[in-house]
Amino acid sequence: MNPVLSVRQLEKRFGAVVAADALTLDIPAGQKISLIGANGAGKTTFVNMVTGYLKPDGGTILLDGMDIGRRSPRSTARLGISRSFQIPQLFVELTAAENLTVAISGIGTRMSLRAAAEAQGRRDKAVELLERFGLADLADRPISELAGGVRKLIDIAMALVRRPKLLLLDEPTSGVSAEEKFRTMDRVIHAVAPDAATIVFVEHDMEIVSRYADRVVAFYQGRILADGLPAEVLSNQEVRRYVTGGAR
């Protein structure tokens, strides 16, 4: 199967800190891949380079064979890569539905001058997306009034608006209580399933990783320490030593 995303010899340094050291990785369509690693291992840098926020020092990033290494976040979004953030990046003075309406208005080439609340089908689509996450009743609430877990889900819903080829989720369960993390992740996977065939999620919780990932890539000091099935990677001695600290 052809990879959706193909990364070759990716390099990134911040002064003396090596954030990506000859990273080479293929991500086939349809997989749910978890990126794990200690803080500073290079996971978020990888996500930032793939989405155009950071420009790599060297190497190539191919999306369906097209080099996207020098493109902007706007351009990568239009090509089919979407992301959510560790800290939800929402428009806090707007309502949940308005946040999604802004995201939906980014799909077309021009924006309507009709009232946002009346624009044909856009509000319906916003509410439908919120419905998938079980949040339709909060559509008209300002983000500033919503709790962190809800904001996280709305952040992911906004990333889904473009029906991306590749969806990158940065720590989707961070800030969610231990009892609720599986329900949160179930809801995310269920909501994402119809639109995003390929999901890459950065995660620190190994229970989440082993339950939801088809494949795990362990990062350490900008390199890939291990890459394979969750059971294999999480039982790898080096991963246990440098990443999970003997977890599980």
Next chain:
Amino acid sequence: MRKDLHPLVMVALVAAVTLAGRALPTWTLSLATIAASNALIALGIVVLARTGNVSFGQGLFFAAGGYGVALIANAWGLNDAVAQVIVGAACGGLLGLVIGPLIARYTGIFFGMLTLALSMVFYGALVKSTALGGSDGFNVGRPSLFGMSFTDPREADFMLYAVSVIVTGFAGIAATILFRSEFGLASLAVRENNLRVEYLGLSANRMISINFLIAAIFAGASGAFALMAQRHIDPQFAYWTTSGEFVFVAVLAGNQSVAAVFVASMALELVRSFSNLYLPNTWQLVLGVFLLGVILFLPRGIGSLWIRGRRKRPTPAAAPLAAERGAAP
């Protein structure tokens, strides 16, 4: 959902205010004309402020509109008030079209300082330009309307009042439609988090440029009104204190309501006129106290007086629901 005024109701309001000018005393006509002109340029600042950027140099476009109209009026005898407004708006807009994309990549204080710097460069060039009358400027003739000349001062004042109220009123209606639209919503999103906007596939720079262009068009038209009212133009149009006055109106109004811009502009002109009349040596002090009072008691501007009440507040039962959902989505 908020109940907003229908545009046709707004058109009726503009017509009513225009006709009300017939009953107003002459001194209020010129005051209202200046207030409408200032409201137009302040409205542009509010449009731009919705993207999170404030221009401290709208005097640049104000002067460009005024000088453009004055030069064309003197060279080709174009004295029609409506044509002059169109020419002023075009001059401001053309300049905005060039400058907007160049400075849209800057934000916050850098954006504000750049606009201020550009207006002061223009001011310096005008002062040094003998062809444009240098620091003294030059005069223009009395405006006409559709071939009609107004020799009676009362009629001339009413004509200017009517044109300024109609043009500013329609600009206000256009701004209201813009604020309620998807584009207006996306502009607010740019103000809050322009990187997220880019991640959604939208161009924050393009939205800032378009809002900047609208502000420049409004400023150019406002410059034409100021010229018609004074029948004289000089480099003071581009000076930083002139720009500051427009920002003053925008701050008084806040960015939540178009109507607030007109109320703020009229309030400022009234406070200025009466304080100048009764306290001629300390009228600036009165203005300062007035602004302090508004900032202290209405930090979101005069518009928050009626917008605040319309904001939907969480009910006591709904607030815990949000907290619960955060913990257990």
